[in-house]
Amino acid sequence: MALQEQLDRFKKQQQKCQSTLTSIAASKAATSKKSTPTVASALANGKTPAPAVKFSNDTERLQHINSIRKGPVGAQMKRVIDLLLETRQAFTPEQINEACYVDMKSNKDVFESLTKNPKVHYDGKRFSYKSKHDLKDKNQLLYLIRKFPEGIAVIDLKDAYPTVMEDLQALKAAGQIWLLSNFDSQEDIAYPNDPRVPIKVDDDIKQLFRGIELPRDMIDIEKDLQKNGMKPATNTAKRRSAAQIQGISSKVKPKKKKNEISKRTKLTNAHLPELFQSLNNS
Structure with missing residues (x-):
């Protein structure tokens, strides 16, 4: 009798397990049926289902965006100006927010500062980059440089348009402009080279210029410049006194004499006799 009761209980447990498994399978089938039309419709429209975004x-x-928006006003302005400089396109505040995460609608300080920035142009709707000189190509660049016979700083031209520096080098290579350094600011200056005014220097003037021997000591050179009303770009006396205070030797190194070949010079390049044939016959 006890054995029969155990068998009945076992059969009931099996029936419960079977019904549970059947309900689980039915729920999974219903879920797959609901999701299948969505995927099928996306594939039919030629769209790939967007991958699931991992929580991490x-x-x-979101943390990166939050750190940008909580950053200093100057840092947010730099992000916007860099965007405008690199793209050279006009953006609305909403487009700027999407591109570099700077929300100017929520931050009035950033918005007002950008509208007043000399490198930014705001037409009431969009922001764009504003260079000092509105240039588009190499022809306009050359036309502008010719307006400044006293020279124009390259730093004022370098952000005119993306390829302006390459065009400056091309104009220099073509002999249409000069690029010289300013000793005071150590910046390059662009000068026009007008082909209508050719300058020819006589050979005797060139030889006279090259034949002038400069003093060996830089202090003497600076004194000569001052006597002629020019300001030296260096101050050797001040630099040497500072070096002496710091315990650094400031002795002027004597120039080495150039090795000159004479009759007394021992010729060791025996494998090149033709180079010294004229010297040995003299």
Whole structure:
């Protein structure tokens, strides 16, 4: 009798397990049927279903955006100006927010500062980059440089358009401009080279210029410049006194004499006799 009761209980447990498994399978089938039309419709429209965003990746992105928007006003302005400079396009505040995460609608300080920035142009709707000189190509660049016979700083031209520096080098190579350094500011200056005014220097003037022997000591050179009303770009006396205070030797190194070949010079290049044939016959 006890054995029969155990068998009945066992059969009831099996029936419960079977019904549970059947209900689980039915629920899974219903879920797959609901999701299948969505995927099928996306594929039919030629769209690839968007991949699921991992929670960790989304958290990092939100933290990055939050750090930008809580950053200093100057840092946010730099992000916007860099965007405008690199793209050379006009952006609305909403487009700027999407591109570099600077929300100017929520931050009035950033918005007002950008509207007053000399490098930014705001037409009431969009922001764009504003260079000092509105140039588009090499022809306009050359035309502008010719307006400044006393020279124009390259730093005022370098942000005119993306390829302006390459065009400056091309104009220099073509002999249409000069690029010289300013000793006071150590900046390059662009000068026009007008082909209508050719300058020819006589050979005797060139030889006279090259034949002038400069003093060996830099202090003497600076004194000569001052006597002629020019300001030296260096101050050797001040530099040497500072070096002496710091215990650094400031002795002027004597120039080495150039090795000159004479009759007394021992010729060791025996494998090149033709180079010294004229010297040995003299």
